[in-house]
Amino acid sequence: MKKSKPFHDHGAGEPDPGDPSSDDPKVHAAQANVGDTGDPRRLAELKAILDNAVDAIITINERGLIESVNPATTTMFGYVPDELMGRNISMLMPEPYRHQHDGYLDNYARTHERKIIGIGREVVAMRKDGSVFPIDLAVSESNAAGRKFFTGMIRDLSDRRRIESQLRVSARALTAARQGICVLDARQPNFPIESANPALTQITGHSSSWLLGKSISAILGGDSDMSLSGINDAMVRGESASLVLRCQHATGRAYWGQVDVSPVHDDDDVLTHYVVLVADVTDQQERQAWLEREVRERTRELEAAQAKLVQQERLAVLGRISGSIAHEIRNPLNAIKTSAYYLINARQASEEKQLEHLRRIDRQVSLINNVVSVLSDGARMPQPNRDPAVVQALIDDAISTIEIASTIQVKRELSGDLMPVVVDANQIAIVFRNLLRNARDAMSGGGTITIQANNVEGSDGEIHQVLISIGDTGTGIAEESLPMICEPLYTTKPHGMGLGLSISYSIIENNRGVITVDSKVGTGTTFRIWLPTREIESSESSSQSSEDDQ
Structure with missing residues (x-):
């Protein structure tokens, strides 16, 4: 049993290419082409060529019936050979060509006028699935053994059409682009321009013909020779680059130009070209320069306004301080004036009465001195002179200098074995007096001031700090005000300078x-102070107090 051959033909049995008497049209065509009907080797070679051809090859008889197809035909059209053999070639054509084809054959048979035969042209074909695609068709006429037949060579143009369509879109896009675009030949010295779009001619003012063959620096002019050195160096290295230049x-x-250069490589990753984008950015550059001038001008105006605000704030601060000072000093001065008037004008005043007024004057002078001291401390806080000091003595001294109403009870709960603290006693006394005054002022209707002091052990079992707490049962401080009570000039009192706590916090930190x-409105306020019993660094004291809080 003979094997089926790749080149399919119509008819009973399998014709032998070596048999000169065969009626196989493809055999007759092969014989006619090679000019030797008795050379089986040449016919076999030709058959192998047909079987392996990329293009579809179809033979039809005078009636248009398919007699043979090669493997490329079945691949191209999607039919198996048996679906094609003996069928009219028009089955591979879409309408209206399908119904017109037999008429073409009849007309040729009568007139021998060639429209496609021997000429070839581009037409459309139809696959088995009904899809239509472009082809290049070349038809030849042959005679063999007294029979006439036609051979069609068909090449699928789908890929070519798709590429052509893409190229047309790319060409239209280049034409429509607002940026100047040109292609440089990276294989030539100086990278000459191969092509340029209309936008580049508009931006540079040079015609397309003038641009071709020129270097990028030649078409940009201005200071581009110097400025483009960086881009030229990048192109020599095969890299992309970008810059703005005049x-x-x-x-x-x-004009100002934005130039962007990108390398283009072939399928073997060999650098062949550069794509250069050129945009006129003059308007953007001018707007940027204007914005920079505006920013500088606004910055100068803001700096001047800030300086003015600072000056106004200083004047406002000075006004607040002056008002506070006037209030704090005026009352003692009035008391002094009253006592002085009494001493000057009183007749036969008793010695006891005179002594009472003199002591009153002394106390008021001390109050005025305290105000001056607070201001002095706030303006010029000297570095502390730390020496061992007795906590009990510091507390007793502070209490003795503060006038406390009889409705306020002062409770001392001091440990009997308190360690001396290493501090500046004069500065710590200011803190105690400030806190006691605040506690007193918070209890205008009476209450209790509780002063506690205890030794605090460190993690090593040694006493490194003494904890002093001063608490009251007064009005308390609102939660939102607590973060601000240590800021200068902040006060919750109707009258006050707002410097006492700010100075107190600074003193404690410096020591x-x-x-x-801790404070709660309606319950009271408690200040806690940890003071060192030896010379330590501030970071160490902070860590120790944190441990004690835990």
Whole structure:
């Protein structure tokens, strides 16, 4: 049993290509082409060529019936050979060509006028699935053994059409682009321009013909030779680059150009070209320069306004301080004036009465001195002179200098074995007096001031700090005000300078101590102060107080 051959033909049995008497049209065509009907080797070679051809090859008889197809035909059209053999070739054509084809054959048979035969042209074909695609068709006429037949060579143009369509879209896109675009030949010295779009001619003012063959620096002009050195170096290295530079139009007008260069490689990753984008960014550059000028001008105005605000704030602060000072000093001065008037004008005043007024004057002078001291401390806080000091003595001294109403009870709960603290006694006394005054002022209707002091052990079992707390049962401080009570000039009192707590916090910090506050409106306020019993760094004292809080 003979094997089926790749080149399929119509008819009973399998014709032998070596048999000169065969009626196989493809055999007759092969014989006619090679000019030797008795050379089986040449016919076999030709058959192998047909079987392996990329293009579809179809033979039809005078009636248009398919007699043979090669494997490329079945691949191209989607039919198996048996679906094609003996069928009219028009089955591979879409309408209206399908119904017109037999008429073409009849007309040729009568007139021998060739429209496709021997000429070839581009037409459309139809696959088995009904899809239509473009082809290049070449038809030849042959005679063999007294029979006439036609051979069609068909090439699928789908890929070519798709590429052509893409190229047309790309060409239209280049034409429509607002940026100047040109292609440089990376294989030539100086990278000459191969092509340019209309936008580049508009931007540079040079015609397309003038641009071709020129270097990128030649078409941009201006200071581009110097500025483009970086781009040229990048192109020599095969890299992309971008810059903005001052260019010159063909008319001599200067403009700012944004130049972007990108390398193009072939399928073997060999650098062949560069794509250059050129945009006229003059308007953007001018707007940017204007914005920069505006920013500088607004910055100067803001700086001047800020300086003015600072000056106004200083004057406002000075006004607040002056008002506070006037209030704090005026009352003692009035008391002094009253006592002085009494001493000057009183007749036969008793010695006891005179002594009472003199002591009153002394107390008021002390109050005025305290105000001056607070201001002095706030303006010039000297570095502490730390020496061992007795906590009990510091507390007793502070209490003795503060006038406390009889409706306020002062409770001392001091440990009997308190360690001496290493601090500046004069500065710590200011803190105690400030806190006692605040506690007193918070209890205008009476209450209790509780002063506690205890030794605090460190993690090593040694006593490194003494904890002093001063609490009252007064009005308390609102939660939102607590973060601000240590800020200068902030006060919750109707009258006050707002400097006492700010100075107190600074004093404690400079003496390597820690101060905290707890307060609840309607319950009272408690300040806690940790003071060192030896010379330590502030970071160490902070860590120790944190341990004690835990």
